Amino acid sequence: MLKKLIHIIFLPCSEATLLMEKRNAATISSKENWKLSVHLKICKWCRAYKEKLEILDDILKRKLSQEEKVEMNDSEIEGFKEKVLKNLDI
Known part of the structure; x- marks a missing residue:
């Protein structure tokens, strides 16, 4: 019961x-x-979600490293970063 209460409130x-x-x-x-x-x-x-998230991230990183590199200039990269951070409300 205490775990559940801490879980919900904390x-x-x-x-x-x-x-x-x-x-x-x-x-x-x-x-x-x-x-x-x-x-x-x-x-x-x-914890199960975290494990699956790590597996998916690893698969995506391997897949992206195998694909041809996409060239982006600095302004495109910064624009992409800002868009991601805005969506995450950081």
């Missing part, structure tokens, strides 16, 4: 999954990182 799953995605795209604060690690210790569902 950091709900919806926020935990968002933090996992945010951590993959950029850095998260030490407070967010701490809250996420505590949540992952008590939530088996989010």
Whole structure:
């Protein structure tokens, strides 16, 4: 019961999954990182999500490294970064 209460009040799953995605795209604060690690210790569902997320990221990285490199200039890269960060509300 205590785990469930801490789980809901401290950091709900919806926020935990968002933090996992945010951590993959950029850095998260030490407070967010701490809250996420505590949540992952008590939530088996989010631990499973994290494992699947890591597998998918690894597959995508390998796939992208095998494909032909796409050339982008600095302004295109910065524009893409800003768009991603805006969507993540960082």
